[in-house]
Amino acid sequence: NAGVTQTPKFQVLKTGQSMTLQCAQDMNHEYMSWYRQDPGMGLRLIHYSVGAGITDQGEVPNGYNVSRSTTEDFPLRLLSAAPSQTSVYFCASSSSSGGTYEQYFGPGTRLTVT
Amino acid sequence: GDSVTQMEGPVTLSEEAFLTINCTYTATGYPSLFWYVQYPGEGLQLLLKATKADDKGSNKGFEATYRKETTSFHLEKGSVQVSDSAVYFCALSYQGFYGKLTFGQGTILTVHP
Numbered sequence A: 001n002a003g004v005t006q007t008p009k010f011q012v013l014k015t016g017q018s019m020t021l022q023c024a025q026d027m028n029h030e031y032m033s034w035y036r037q038d039p040g041m042g043l044r045l046i047h048y049s050v051g052a053g054i055t056d057q058g059e060v061p062n063g064y065n066v067s068r069s070t071t072e073d074f075p076l077r078l079l080s081a082a083p084s085q086t087s088v089y090f091c092a093s094s095s096s097s098g099g100t101y102e103q104y105f106g107p108g109t110r111l112t113v114t
Numbered sequence B: 001g002d003s004v005t006q007m008e009g010p011v012t013l014s015e016e017a018f019l020t021i022n023c024t025y026t027a028t029g030y031p032s033l034f035w036y037v038q039y040p041g042e043g044l045q046l047l048l049k050a051t052k053a054d055d056k057g058s059n060k061g062f063e064a065t066y067r068k069e070t071t072s073f074h075l076e077k078g079s080v081q082v083s084d085s086a087v088y089f090c091a092l093s094y095q096g097f098y099g100k101l102t103f104g105q106g107t108i109l110t111v112h113p
Helices: none
Strands: A004-007 A010-013 A019-025 A031-037 A043-051 A054-057 A065-067 A076-078 A087-094 A110-112 B003-006 B011-014 B020-021 B024-028 B032-038 B044-050 B056-059 B062-065 B074-079 B085-091 B105-113
Touching: A004 A087, A010 A019, A019 A031, A019 A087, A019 A110, A043 A065, A110 B056, B003 B085, B020 B105, B024 B032, B024 B085, B032 B062
Parallel strands: A010 A110, B011 B105
Antiparallel strands: A004 A019, A019 A076, A031 A043, A031 A087, A043 A054, A065 A076, A087 A110, B003 B024, B020 B074, B032 B044, B032 B085, B044 B056, B056 B062, B062 B074, B085 B105
């Protein structure tokens, strides 16, 4: 299993540009999430999904859109990038089976907005 | 709302020293508690977890006990190694909300030979 994969690893955008961060998992997990990591602030939840077709907002959803058309994929869209969105983005997946609660994280995407 | 607070500032230790990283939480219900570790350039990995009060999670020589009375989940290791150098995150979530973790700010651990 590849686990959770994210592309690209690095990205530089200009203010106002749009882009999509890709996330895929091959573990058949129902739950998928996007977090952003900023220095001194830990990880903060942007959006999450409890299954295909179902998404909800997390702590910091403004400026980001998500959709989940398949179990495997959960892309994160930045509609109009702003310097405040410079961060490292992590996708994660988890499953309710077994009651372990563990979230599996991808390697991250480092985004810089100039 | 829920929150997790970790001890301030980076931690620097010599190899074989004792490690404690403090974690306290504020929660509206009865969460499960986790420690995640992030090695340089990588994503987060689950280190250990505890799902109810007085549970002790352990893995790779690390331990943490879920203390409901003090709302704490401190991470300890008796003898650290250089390979333990990483960022450690305390986090909580609730059963049934598997997609939502609330994280502390992270603690950078550096272990010198």
